[in-house]
Amino acid sequence: MIEATGGSIDIEESFKAVEIDSTSIQSNQQVILDTTEIPKILLPLISRNGQPEVLIFNVEDIKRLRDKYGILGILIGTLAQYPQQNFFLSVPLKLFIWEVIWLVESGYAQLIDQVNYRLDKAKELQSKGKLQNNNVIVMTKKDPNSKSASQLESREANFIVTPNTDSHKYSKDYRTICADDYEVSLKDYLKSYIESTSLSQNQVRSYYQNFKYLKKQGFFINPGLKFGGDLVLYPGDPLRFHSYSIVKFNMVDLQDFVVGGRLATSVKKNIVIIGDVDESEEDGSTEEVNDEFIQSLAKEPKKMSFSIEWSGFG
Amino acid sequence: MAKRNNKQQLNKIYANALPVTLSSEKYGIALPNLFPHNPISWLFYLVRLVQVNTLYSVPQSTVELVNVKYEDSIFKVTDEESIAKLWRSGFFGKGTLSRSEPTWKERTINRLNLEENEANVVSMEEVTSKRRDERKKFKTERSKLQDLELKERKGDISADEAIQLENLRNVVPNLRSANFKPGFGNDNKDTVIRLEDLELIESNILIKNLEFLQLQAIEVFFLKFALNVVQVSNLTMKQLFYECCLLVENSPSPNVTNKFILDYVVYHHYRSLGWCVRSGVKFGCDQLLYKRGPPFTHAEYCILIIPNDGKEKYDWFEMAAKARVIGTVKKSFVLVYVDFPTQAKFDLLWNSEEYEDEGQRFHDILHSYKVTEVLYRRWAPSKTRD
Numbered sequence: 001m002i003e004a005t006g007g008s009i010d011i012e013e014s015f016k017a018v019e020i021d022s023t024s025i026q027s028n029q030q031v032i033l034d035t036t037e038i039p040k041i042l043l044p045l046i047s048r049n050g051q052p053e054v055l056i057f058n059v060e061d062i063k064r065l066r067d068k069y070g071i072l073g074i075l076i077g078t079l080a081q082y083p084q085q086n087f088f089l090s091v092p093l094k095l096f097i098w099e100v101i102w103l104v105e106s107g108y109a110q111l112i113d114q115v116n117y118r119l120d121k122a123k124e125l126q127s128k129g130k131l132q133n134n135n136v137i138v139m140t141k142k143d144p145n146s147k148s149a150s151q152l153e154s155r156e157a158n159f160i161v162t163p164n165t166d167s168h169k170y171s172k173d174y175r176t177i178c179a180d181d182y183e184v185s186l187k188d189y190l191k192s193y194i195e196s197t198s199l200s201q202n203q204v205r206s207y208y209q210n211f212k213y214l215k216k217q218g219f220f221i222n223p224g225l226k227f228g229g230d231l232v233l234y235p236g237d238p239l240r241f242h243s244y245s246i247v248k249f250n251m252v253d254l255q256d257f258v259v260g261g262r263l264a265t266s267v268k269k270n271i272v273i274i275g276d277v278d279e280s281e282e283d284g285s286t287e288e289v290n291d292e293f294i295q296s297l298a299k300e301p302k303k304m305s306f307s308i309e310w311s312g313f314g
Numbered sequence: 315m316a317k318r319n320n321k322q323q324l325n326k327i328y329a330n331a332l333p334v335t336l337s338s339e340k341y342g343i344a345l346p347n348l349f350p351h352n353p354i355s356w357l358f359y360l361v362r363l364v365q366v367n368t369l370y371s372v373p374q375s376t377v378e379l380v381n382v383k384y385e386d387s388i389f390k391v392t393d394e395e396s397i398a399k400l401w402r403s404g405f406f407g408k409g410t411l412s413r414s415e416p417t418w419k420e421r422t423i424n425r426l427n428l429e430e431n432e433a434n435v436v437s438m439e440e441v442t443s444k445r446r447d448e449r450k451k452f453k454t455e456r457s458k459l460q461d462l463e464l465k466e467r468k469g470d471i472s473a474d475e476a477i478q479l480e481n482l483r484n485v486v487p488n489l490r491s492a493n494f495k496p497g498f499g500n501d502n503k504d505t506v507i508r509l510e511d512l513e514l515i516e517s518n519i520l521i522k523n524l525e526f527l528q529l530q531a532i533e534v535f536f537l538k539f540a541l542n543v544v545q546v547s548n549l550t551m552k553q554l555f556y557e558c559c560l561l562v563e564n565s566p567s568p569n570v571t572n573k574f575i576l577d578y579v580v581y582h583h584y585r586s587l588g589w590c591v592r593s594g595v596k597f598g599c600d601q602l603l604y605k606r607g608p609p610f611t612h613a614e615y616c617i618l619i620i621p622n623d624g625k626e627k628y629d630w631f632e633m634a635a636k637a638r639v640i641g642t643v644k645k646s647f648v649l650v651y652v653d654f655p656t657q658a659k660f661d662l663l664w665n666s667e668e669y670e671d672e673g674q675r676f677h678d679i680l681h682s683y684k685v686t687e688v689l690y691r692r693w694a695p696s697k698t699r700d
Contacts, residue, residue: 086695228635259598259635266642
């Protein structure tokens, strides 16, 4: 707790933090270029047994996901400076299920049990005596009498600053110790996911393969609820491109065609329907999420897609 | 002035809200006014009432029933007079070759410039296509203008282009001004007669009408059950009902939640309340409610019918999409939940031998259904806030 009593107090720590961040990102990029072995991104899994959710707080990881893998996710936090707007949001980044499966399956990331990982890490650090308060906050006190020379006063802050998440720079030493031990397998994740939704296993597989199929074509993909579809496709980063397609999985109803076509055209897009060429694949109707199911995710069945546009509007 | 004439004309054409003939219309008689405080007026009223009911037959019974053919799961009306009657009083059915009102014949006569074309009527389809052409023209002109403006900004514009730019600047804004109406009449296009057209005309007169009026199942049953103005290919009312149910789902006896029955319940509900109900397929919902009818106003409400069985019929994605589509066309989205009786109760009424009057059976069956309306509005908090 800092109380500002008389005169303004600048906290330089925050500026420092920013500097550290930018340098670390640069160095990180170099690392990616230099070495062939890229550390996997950690996907912190929250609420592992209820409704599993992957929330990423590490800005570096978010940047890497976006730049390198084209994975967007959705920012769901509030910007502290502009708490009233909800157009541009801040960390954490929420990944949706297809993105998570794709990242894990492609070997770019690993799921970790965030709650236990953090608890144990804290314990370990404590026992090793590494968890100590070494944050020093430098405050400038403006003296109304002497304008030129500002008095510097250093004192120990009475709060603990821990790095946001496990950025690679901070965590390198204990990451190798812990993170792998808390890895959650894709199987466990999907098991609890399927339990918490109305989707069946076959649907999850088929939809994921739709996602993968589109990802392979190089699209950037966002969830499409706001356009009444399952996904929205962007030809590149959404910050630079408008989307031009809404994707809907397995559309059968005539009304859906009408609604989809009308809606898409009114927002200057088209609607893409995507489905399996061969429907007979649906043999694995077992209730259990087993290894076979996980392996079947990696298969690449033939997909077929159609786009619909409403020609009525001038 | 033209607008008012138009309105009067419409009022005249569409004077009847339903295809039923009233005594006042047919015989020019009406019951006198009744004044509650004046006993003589009661007496007069009674006398006239008896008179009207004994001397004159009920006009509806003297009018011939409209013939509806049931072929290939489609209800067709082919007779031109019947088509006009069903369309003009209550807006029933849809022309199979037109957007809604059967105008194929008029349009063909117009297109081929045949002799019958005196009134020079302009159908809604022609207005639309005209408007689209104008819009396309506006867009090409505008893009030309924008190209030239870009050149001007960059500074490499020739003298010719500068003149062209000046012209476009004057023309383009007018193309889209509020008062702009596409013009008709003076652009006499050359008549193009295709090979197919030769089969249709004989000595400059149209001899075939390829179009017929197609009725929805719910419309046919309403005309039969509620108004009794149609005869459907020798089907009795019960057979008709069953056929309609079969269109949706094949079962030995109608299921209580058969989509046809639910649709009909809602259709009858709104027709009884005086709305003009038409299919909502073009906006992805079940029905549309018009205050008077399509020529008068746009539809105000889009109806989505949901059986009240506690199951989720539409998921969030579908609801979001529908609501968005309906929102953009400035209509209100109404979810109509239909409560239905148990299957046992339905079967009892359906199979009962007691009914002499089939109408009474369906009256009782439909009475066991209930509708509840919920108005749904898409609301984006971030965009609605000031």
